[in-house]
Amino acid sequence: MNMKRYITLFLAVVLAAGIIGCTKTETPGARETVSPGPVSNVKYEADYGGGVLTYTIPSDADFLYVRAEYTIDNGMTISRTSSRYNKNLELTGMNEGPYLVKLYAVDVNGNESEPVEIEVDPLGATVGPISETLSITPGFGLFYINVENEFGTIVDVCVDLWVDNKLVATQTYTTAAEADRMKIDNLERDTKYTLDVKVRDNRYAYESGTTEFGNYQVLADDTLDMKPLRVIEDPELYGPENWDYTLTVPTQNLNNVKGAPKTQIKISGKTVQSKNYYTFDKFRNAAYKHNEGGVYLFWDGRSDTHFESGDYDVGQGPDWPWCYFIDMGRQVQLSRFRIWQVGGSHFGANSGGCKTFEFWGSNDPNPGDGLLSELISDPESTSNGWVLIGRYTFRVPSNDIDMQKEFEEGTEFLIDEDNPKFSRTFRYWRFVGVSDWPAAAGGRYWASGRLAEIALMGKEVEE
Numbered sequence: 001m002n003m004k005r006y007i008t009l010f011l012a013v014v015l016a017a018g019i020i021g022c023t024k025t026e027t028p029g030a031r032e033t034v035s036p037g038p039v040s041n042v043k044y045e046a047d048y049g050g051g052v053l054t055y056t057i058p059s060d061a062d063f064l065y066v067r068a069e070y071t072i073d074n075g076m077t078i079s080r081t082s083s084r085y086n087k088n089l090e091l092t093g094m095n096e097g098p099y100l101v102k103l104y105a106v107d108v109n110g111n112e113s114e115p116v117e118i119e120v121d122p123l124g125a126t127v128g129p130i131s132e133t134l135s136i137t138p139g140f141g142l143f144y145i146n147v148e149n150e151f152g153t154i155v156d157v158c159v160d161l162w163v164d165n166k167l168v169a170t171q172t173y174t175t176a177a178e179a180d181r182m183k184i185d186n187l188e189r190d191t192k193y194t195l196d197v198k199v200r201d202n203r204y205a206y207e208s209g210t211t212e213f214g215n216y217q218v219l220a221d222d223t224l225d226m227k228p229l230r231v232i233e234d235p236e237l238y239g240p241e242n243w244d245y246t247l248t249v250p251t252q253n254l255n256n257v258k259g260a261p262k263t264q265i266k267i268s269g270k271t272v273q274s275k276n277y278y279t280f281d282k283f284r285n286a287a288y289k290h291n292e293g294g295v296y297l298f299w300d301g302r303s304d305t306h307f308e309s310g311d312y313d314v315g316q317g318p319d320w321p322w323c324y325f326i327d328m329g330r331q332v333q334l335s336r337f338r339i340w341q342v343g344g345s346h347f348g349a350n351s352g353g354c355k356t357f358e359f360w361g362s363n364d365p366n367p368g369d370g371l372l373s374e375l376i377s378d379p380e381s382t383s384n385g386w387v388l389i390g391r392y393t394f395r396v397p398s399n400d401i402d403m404q405k406e407f408e409e410g411t412e413f414l415i416d417e418d419n420p421k422f423s424r425t426f427r428y429w430r431f432v433g434v435s436d437w438p439a440a441a442g443g444r445y446w447a448s449g450r451l452a453e454i455a456l457m458g459k460e461v462e463e
Contacts, residue, residue: 036060036105038113049126049151050091053118055103057084062107069115070094070101074205093204097121126151131199131208139420140219140335140457142185145173145197152176154202159184162194174202189220219420221335224456226299228329231288232371232428233257237325238283239370242266242274254287254310254318267372268385280318283372285325286310286433287318287448295324303340303410303453309354309433310448317447320436325371326429331363333422334389334458338410342450346407347396348437352446356434359389359415361426371428379424386430389423390415410453425461 037058045052057063068080072093082089091101099122102115126149133148134157147157154176161169161184173182187193192215199208234257235243245259261274277283286309288294297305309324310317345353363384364371373385381387392413397403415423433449 032062032109033111035111035113036063036107038116039066039103039105040116042103042116042118044118044120046120046122048123048129049153050094050122051120052088052090053101053103053120054088055116057087058105058113060105060107062109063105064108065106067104067106067112068101069104070099072099072204076204091120091122094120094122095125095206096123125201125204125206125208126153127155127199127201127206127208130155131197131211134197134199134211136195136213136216137181137420138216138219139183140221140414141189142183142187142218143193143195143216144420145182145184145195146180147175147182147199148179149176150178152178156200156202157182158198158200160196162196163191187218189218192217219335221422221457221459224332224334224458224460226301226456228327229299230327230329231285231295232325232327233288234261234278234285235259237285237371238265239368239372242370242372254290255285265372268374277372280322281320281432282323282375283325284323286322298451298454301453306342306450306452308448308450319447320449321432321434322449323433324431326431328427328429331425331427331461331463332456332458333425333461334359334415334456335420335422336412336414336457338412338455338457340410340452340454341394341407342452343407345437345450347394347403349440350443350446351436351439352448352450353437354433354435354449354451355437356391356393358391358430358432358434359423360386360430360432361389361424362386362428362430363424363426364428367428382424387424387426389426391434410455422458 037060039055039057041056043054053068055066057066063084065081065083066089068089068091069077070091071077073095078093080089080091098119101118101120103118104115105113130147130149130151130153135146137144137146145157145159149155154174157173157175159171160167171184175182195213195216196210197213198210200206233255238261242261242265243259244262247260249260261278263274264271265274265277267277280286290308290310293305293307295307298307309322341347341353344350348355360375362371362373364373365384376383376385376387379388379390394411397406414420436449439445
């Protein structure tokens with residue numbers, strides 16, 4: 001090979017290597033450093049807290065994601081990313097602006113394009129529209145603060161409580177829930193309160209204006225006297241027209257009541273078969289008493305006593321569900337109540353403790369002919385018959401400390417959790433044990449239910 005031809009071949013090889021080096025093909029063992037092209041056709045849609053950018057991604061095969069970078073009011077620099085599979089990116093953490101946003105296209109090797117800049121003007125911080133959803137609901141001895149948060153922003157709801165122009169309490173609640181309700185409790189009845197409420201962004205410190213709620217009073221109720229309460233025995237429940245003292249109870253009688261319902265009885269004026277109604281889940285009392293304790297211990301004012309709905313030791317439990325029918329001794333309306341569970345079976349430590357239960361009420365104007373009527377599950381019904389007041393379930397607290405505290409202090413239930421109010425007026429109360437806690441693995445199942453104590457709150461109604 002002559003020298004001229006050798007030099008020509010050498011130059012051709014060098015030129016080819018240079019051309020290959022200018023392409024975006026990665027050399028084995030070396031990191032490719034060529035930046036991708038920038039995004040294009042950038043558009044902005046304003047929203048609270050930021051907004052949404054849409055764009056066209058570059059055509060580079062190794063393009064990976066878009067990164068937006070901007071600085072907000074408190075000096076914090078925020079970086080937001082969106083993958084190659086999206087054509088939009090959400091901006092967050094902003095107030096009213098304007099803000100300068102830089103958009104970078106980034107490839108698989110971390111190479112960034114030249115930034116594309118766009119100035120944006122959001123509608124304002126999210127705390128503004130969140131604060132507009134604030135409302136106050138008076139409860140029994142407390143206020144509920146209601147707030148809606150469609151943005152998912154972590155916010156502090158800051159409350160100043162005033163009485164006669166004097167600040168009496170300051171409380172802060174943190175939430176990110178779409179809809180939440182917070183309590184301000186331990187409030188005095190017959191006292192007018194003013195509440196100043198504002199919303200603060202927990203992360204970026206933006207604050208809404210103050211919303212004032214003036215001259216609010218808590219709902220007032222009283223602890224009801226439980227001494228007049230008595231069990232309505234089965235013959236009285238069915239009435240003389242429907243009860244025959246010469247008959248034998250078709251199944252074992254837990255309460256030693258003489259007689260049984262006639263074969264056909266009248267309920268709500270209709271003649272029906274008694275066997276379909278003389279059951280523990282409809283119109284028959286569970287055990288009034290057995291060797292450990294009777295139902296009267298449920299309202300004896302002591303949480304260290306309890307009742308059993310049946311004698312499980314000898315197979316006399318009524319199983320589930322079961323009922324008690326009780327005469328309150330006067331007309332009442334309930335607002336809330338507190339129930340104590342029995343140690344050893346509380347919060348599912350063992351089966352036998354009642355977990356879910358129902359309240360039913362009747363205001364039968366003529367109880368002398370019996371208290372039979374259809375069971376109406378609509379709490380809004382105006383019937384004087386048996387109408388459902390509510391179904392309630394014990395919830396297991398999140399930790400052992402709270403569990404022990406609730407066990408000792410009892411569990412409070414509101415008649416209406418969503419809208420605190422008094423129940424319908426009733427004199428006759430049907431308490432239904434709906435279900436118990438499941439038996440522990442290898443443990444014994446008890447057919448009867450047990451609870452320690454109940455305290456009812458509400459008001460007496462003039463007849």
